[in-house]
Amino acid sequence: MLDKNGIAKRIAQELQDGYYVNLGIGVPTLVANYIPEGMSVTLQSENGLLGMGPFPTEAEVDADLINAGKQTVTTLPGSAFFDSATSFSMIRSGRVDLTVLGAMEVNDRGDIANWKIPGKMVKGMGGAMDLVASAKNIIVAMMHTNKAGQSKLLKECTLPITGLNCVKKVVTNLCVMDITNRGFELRELAPGVTVEMVKEATEGRLVVEGNIPTMNL
């Protein structure tokens, strides 16, 4: 089974040279730590920054320079600042090659729910609805089950959805799955995980064909 860093490490294998990537808050942010050496990947932060660098040293901290998670960050050479409309222009016009998001639920048609739990204080969707409606390539990073042990990979989302038919791939603590018109297609297993464990933890349509390899991390 993978921990958060393992999930991030596996997702980093999806990166390609020249990619522009938007990483959501939480586990997705960790993907930045595993960008392969020598690969040029540019991080977009939807508050208006392309070319985001690592956290600043104490001396570098600048209150005017944050990411979409409101964390202080730095810039890399070749970075650019822009307003929020230009930022979402990049996103909506398909210029962002990969978006990595967390989720509360995903269904087997690629619908995602990650912004609202009825009965709880709703903080808002931020940029999530724009991202899921626009990105051509969305990977969800999440735990396979919730704290109560229930599957988060469902036939139908029970929570209010963020977007329809948009998730292409899910990387969980248990496995990697592609979402196709047949449902969740199992591609890889996390170390120590069996197909049975994935079946048990997946409520939506699961497709298991041939020998499923173990991730190479």
Next chain:
Amino acid sequence: MLDKNGIAKRIAQELQDGYYVNLGIGVPTLVANYIPEGMSVTLQSENGLLGMGPFPTEAEVDADLINAGKQTVTTLPGSAFFDSATSFSMIRSGRVDLTVLGAMEVNDRGDIANWKIPGKMVKGMGGAMDLVASAKNIIVAMMHTNKAGQSKLLKECTLPITGLNCVKKVVTNLCVMDITNRGFELRELAPGVTVEMVKEATEGRLVVEGNIPTMNL
């Protein structure tokens, strides 16, 4: 009767301190020469310049700095450059206080025709349709009649129109008229011009009430 410079001089009396103004090609351009001393008027050129200055000296000529008439120009302190979408944002959102345009025909409801003569090569409307559809205050600068002596102030435009119901005021070689729901309301006469001369040269509904003063140029 006024010549082109006289028309421009009279229109300049409509300027107010702090105005942002877009001047069309031809007679409207001449208005810039009559901005009252000490009055702050900022000229907008729709190709992407706010704060347009006079023509450059030979030494100042810069091919990258032109106005919407493609003439080389200069900038004044406080000027700004921007792209064409931002330029028309200013225009459409009503930030330009006054637009001065030439016209082939104007009717007594304020419709304007100034872009196309059927049977002749059509060069295009440029920014004219955006300007007339958006400006809150449009003054037309033109001769009262065409070369054949026919009125250009009509009941109905005969040429393809540029915009509906948009012209507020017309300054011709003969007079100043406001366009209201009653038609062309005569306000001032050019030196040496009589009400009869205006009546003869105006085909559209003309309203003449009280004593019409002569322009104070």
Next chain:
Amino acid sequence: MNKVVENADQAVASISDNAVLMLGGFGLCGIPENSISALVRKGVKGLTCISNNAGVDDFGIGLMLQGKQVKKMVSSYVGENAEFERQLLSGELEVELIPQGTLAERCRAAGAGVPAFFTPAGYGTEVAEGKETREFNGKMYLLEHAFDPDFAIVKAWKGDTDGNLIFKATARNFNPLMAMAGKHTIAEVEELVEPGELDPNFIHVPGIFVNTIFKGTDYEKRIEQRTVSAG
């Protein structure tokens, strides 16, 4: 033409109860600190605030929430704010949540004289309820409308007395869009210079969009998530 006022109190003097305000900033980054303080001092009530976030309990728009000056928040993410939550649950405060890109584009549309546009964000979700939908090139979109605020209040890095503005780093965010959207735009700047001192090639908001400008003072620039590396 004089757009310059002495301070924030003068700048917000014409804002009265029940006004619809846009306020720039993302989180606490690039917020018009001086103007917010002046609005708190003025005690104006019943405000509708269009702003990506709602501040924190004791800073930013949170200060206006403490004073119960806000009737309605229009935001994409309201964050961690106990007083906000209390007022929302008690029904004192109305909240409209809008996808961030749609929020930005509705600001931009207001400044562009575009009354409505289509965007894909929120299609098939509760955000789409009651909205016109349409297919373009096989994809579904919602019709969204431009905002129509009475005032836009923004914070810039530098400005000149003609109202030209320049922003710094990610403190830019919604500020330029809102500056262009206001019927009356108020800009507070860290540095106020004479016309001609800013390079006309690098103006983020041309002065035509700005009605009132003043030099702000005592910027706190509070940081929400101070993340540092060992270096």
Next chain:
Amino acid sequence: MNKVVENADQAVASISDNAVLMLGGFGLCGIPENSISALVRKGVKGLTCISNNAGVDDFGIGLMLQGKQVKKMVSSYVGENAEFERQLLSGELEVELIPQGTLAERCRAAGAGVPAFFTPAGYGTEVAEGKETREFNGKMYLLEHAFDPDFAIVKAWKGDTDGNLIFKATARNFNPLMAMAGKHTIAEVEELVEPGELDPNFIHVPGIFVNTIFKGTDYEKRIEQRTVSAG
């Protein structure tokens, strides 16, 4: 990631017959001179060119018209161009005239992922024929659609190898909008620098929008109306 090519010929290599191109510039100001020359050399035919103007007889897009490479021009003003007029009247060339602000906004919409928007320009005129109209706040508007070009070709002042662009003076015009609108964007620049040499606060087009970039040479920058004052 390598966006840099050696010259204009390499930059336009993938443009084939019947492509839909956007070309930046206003009049002859800020036009992609090098790329136009390369397209003429390449002899590609049947092009649709979206550009505010159509050049003059012996410069700019006029050169492509001379070579009968253009099937259709989409412009706001086609200006003085004898060969253009001859081809238009003989039916060899198709022309679509669009209000300049609508042209700009349709470029911007393409880059913004907005498929359609409402604008007042042209309401009640022949430009409105066949278009959906709608009233907002008592005023009538037309529905206009985003362009969908195969390539956008722009000219910038400075650029870096990551594709970030900066424009000079009014040579900016349609260039940034078109740079953001292309499925594949080609930028020619007077000065090409390394990442980090341009100030990230003052980038006009972030590199994400640019696919191919090269340093242009021998810019003529012809002036259409050389107006001078005694000084």
